[in-house]
Amino acid sequence: MMSDSETDKHKTIAQIKAQLDQITALDDPQLVALYQDPRKGVQRYLTVTKHRLEMTIQAQTQFEEHWLLERMAWSKGRQHVVGIDEVGRGPLAGPVVTCAIELPTDFNLTAVNDSKQLSAATREVLYPQILAQCRQVSIGVASPQKIDELNIYQATRVAMRDAVLSLAQTPDQLLIDAMQIDVPIPQEKLIKGDARSVSIGAASIVAKVYRDHLMSLYDRVYPGYHFQQNDGYGTKAHLQAIDDLGVTPIHRRSFSPVAKALR
The missing domain is CATH 3.30.420.10 (Ribonuclease H-like superfamily/Ribonuclease H)
Structure with a gap:
C-alpha cells in the first residue's frame, strides 16, 4: 500500500492545488505529506496555503478579541x-x-x-x-x-x-x-x-x-461634481466643479471651501 506522500506524487500540480484549496487547518495531515513532494509547483502552493491559513487564524483571533465588550455586557x-x-x-x-x-x-x-x-x-x-x-x-x-x-x-x-x-x-x-x-x-x-x-x-x-x-x-442628480468617486469629500476635481458649476443644495454651506465659493 502506498503512503500518502507516494500517492500525492502521482497527482498533477493542478490536482494538488485543488486539494490544498480545501484544507482548513495547519495541522491537516495532508500538508505534512505534501512537504515531502520535491516539485517546486507543489511547494509554492504549500506556501500560499500556509499563508492563507495563518491569515485565517489571525482574523479569527482578532474577531474573538473584538467581542470582548459585547460579552462583558451580556455577562451583566x-x-x-x-x-x-x-x-x-x-x-x-x-x-x-x-x-x-x-x-x-x-x-x-x-x-x-x-x-x-x-x-x-x-x-x-x-x-x-x-x-x-x-x-x-x-x-x-x-x-x-x-x-x-x-x-x-x-x-x-x-x-x-x-x-x-x-x-x-x-x-x-x-x-x-x-x-x-x-x-x-x-x-x-x-x-x-x-x-x-x-x-x-x-x-x-x-x-x-x-x-x-x-x-x-446624488451623482446622477448633480452631474459634474464626481460624487460617485469622491463621496462629497473636497478632492481637487470636486473643488474645481464647485468653482465651475456653483454650490448645490447638498453642499454644507458652513464648511469653509463652500462658504468661500458662495462669497
Whole structure:
C-alpha cells in the first residue's frame, strides 16, 4: 500500500492545488505529506496555503478579541447590546449617516472590521450579509442643512440618537465610536471603537455603504461634481466643479471651501 506522500506524487500540480484549496487547518495531515513532494509547483502552493491559513487564524483571533465588550455586557444581563458609528463628517457635500445595529451572539462574519480598513468591494460583499444576520438595525441621517444649523459634531450626535430611537427594541447597552448621545441608556464611548468592537465595526460598514449608495444617486442628480468617486469629500476635481458649476443644495454651506465659493 502506498503512503500518502507516494500517492500525492502521482497527482498533477493542478490536482494538488485543488486539494490544498480545501484544507482548513495547519495541522491537516495532508500538508505534512505534501512537504515531502520535491516539485517546486507543489511547494509554492504549500506556501500560499500556509499563508492563507495563518491569515485565517489571525482574523479569527482578532474577531474573538473584538467581542470582548459585547460579552462583558451580556455577562451583566444586558441582552440588547447595540453598536453605533457614523460616516461622512468630513465631506463638503451630502449628509452624515449613522447606524445603530444589534448583532446576535452567533454572528460569524470574521471579516467585519473598521470600514476604513476594508476595500469598497469587501464592504459591498459584507453589507447584505450583515443585514441578513443582525437582530435589528437602524439608520440615522443628518442633512447638510442640519449640519449647517447645529455644527457637524452636534448634528452627528442627533443622527446617532435618531438611529437608536428608531430601533424596534430599546437597547440596554450602547457601544459608540468616540461619542456620547442624549438617550437614557448605558453607553460606553470608545476611541477607535470601530476597530475594537464587532458591533461598531458592523455599524461602520453599514453606514459607509448606505452613504456611498446615496452619494451615487446624488451623482446622477448633480452631474459634474464626481460624487460617485469622491463621496462629497473636497478632492481637487470636486473643488474645481464647485468653482465651475456653483454650490448645490447638498453642499454644507458652513464648511469653509463652500462658504468661500458662495462669497
